[in-house]
Amino acid sequence: MTASTTSHALDWIAVDWGTTSLRAWAVAADGSVIAQASSDKGMGKIGRADYEPALLELVGPWIEGASGSIPVIVCGMAGARQGWKEAAYRSVPCQPVAGEALTPVETADRRLTVGIVPGLCQAKPEDVMRGEETQLAGLLAGRAIEDASVCLPGTHSKWVSIDAGRVARFTTVMTGELFALIGGQSILRHSVGGSGDREPGPGFLDAVDQAIADPASLTSSLFSIRARSLLAEASPEDGSDILSGLLIGTEIAACRPYWQDRPVHLIGAGPLVARYAAALQRAGARTIVEDGSGLTLAGLARVRAGMKEIAA
């Protein structure tokens, strides 16, 4: 975390401020990362007055002795109504991000010039995203991608269709949150357990098959997980695989228009993306797994480059 050479002087700060965590990168003018830091002060845990101190806790050492004000570009839930400052949604169809569309935030510390990347909204059917638009920009920034389908698995999975470089439409599926609630708090909690990080057993893809063949039966199939553990002494790991497979399979079936005619860019990392990749391949989809960790930073850099173009 030093910036000893001129070429690595701090140019701007990239911030990904989600519901559960905060990540920041110190970036040089040539795009190289000088330092990074993170904390658990996500939007869900702090009040409006806590944002600036939480940010300074991470970036304070980077801006000591900074000449002038350092641009700080923030994406994610910090722009929500309950966040730092509401950044009004941009309506699709539109490009994922636009350099001129940052929502400025006043700070007491004049060494920071903070702007929040707006999320995207869709009128019909109603939907919103915050944070994923920046990852989409990162995906498009690095390559000559103009038309693509994208899946971002997670608490609230997003499926996105990009046409001619613009977000044409998207769908949010609450798969991750439903898995946590149903597996952890419903009657099924007695029949679902084990680590979600392990390799799934054969029950996972069987359940994916079942859901893809009959996606209307999700709510009328769930209780069989409980009944199986009572009648057949099925293990909690098996119950977890079936619940995961039914929910992911139902999601994939509902999102068929996104993947039936073109490959899916699957953004993320780790066991969850591996499950989605296996399930999508089972359904007959082609997948391209993208490393999610770098895309947020690449997207924020795209915003920074847009700001410079406007200023030039």
Added chain:
Amino acid sequence: MTASTTSHALDWIAVDWGTTSLRAWAVAADGSVIAQASSDKGMGKIGRADYEPALLELVGPWIEGASGSIPVIVCGMAGARQGWKEAAYRSVPCQPVAGEALTPVETADRRLTVGIVPGLCQAKPEDVMRGEETQLAGLLAGRAIEDASVCLPGTHSKWVSIDAGRVARFTTVMTGELFALIGGQSILRHSVGGSGDREPGPGFLDAVDQAIADPASLTSSLFSIRARSLLAEASPEDGSDILSGLLIGTEIAACRPYWQDRPVHLIGAGPLVARYAAALQRAGARTIVEDGSGLTLAGLARVRAGMKEIAA
């Protein structure tokens, strides 16, 4: 709560012991109810050693000075593995109840002879019920019903096909529990509220229509409830109606084989049954609303009559 005439001497005690509550009736030989009492000591709140005291708290006054031992017939979750004593499931196809099949429970108080009505299980697809089998017996006992479809809405709704007086198959749908979890604990809790007892607004049947037309889209439709409240300032009551309509509509679509060829006996009472009746009618089903409150007692009486036949 007196038993002053000979014709109203206590003959047996009926008990409905569910997850959240305990109800008991003192019944005379002619079937008339001499007294009733209830408490909140459901199976979910008490340990194995608490069952006999909890029962005596309610029925103690009824058996003071009883000559001999009084039969106590219990249905519901008291027969679960985590309950008073596990009453092994009977396998469908079978009659809803059988007088000889009670699971006896030893009590310290010799004035009680307790037996638990077994639940039913199904091998393919795996499913179980406890308590509803007694209501089904009550439904059949009163009338010349041999073939019927039955819907028992609730936390875990049950759909049952009765053929020639026997339970042929059944399906559990976790609609009520999913409504409580998703509406109360997911991100949608910010967009769902108001009393579930009120008359639903037009959003309810619109959501039923949507789910019946496209029941595979439940998990990919839920988030629109959140997005509507962010983008269009939709009310929490409207959000509640949509969530309820999507879940009930999805259930009705999945259970079409139960209602497409014959009317549905809808067992229960109050606003929930009214919602199911309206939604089923919207789907084109014929419904016969049954008063649920008396059916459990009628079913327990059917078990009592079966015991007497065996003894005779």
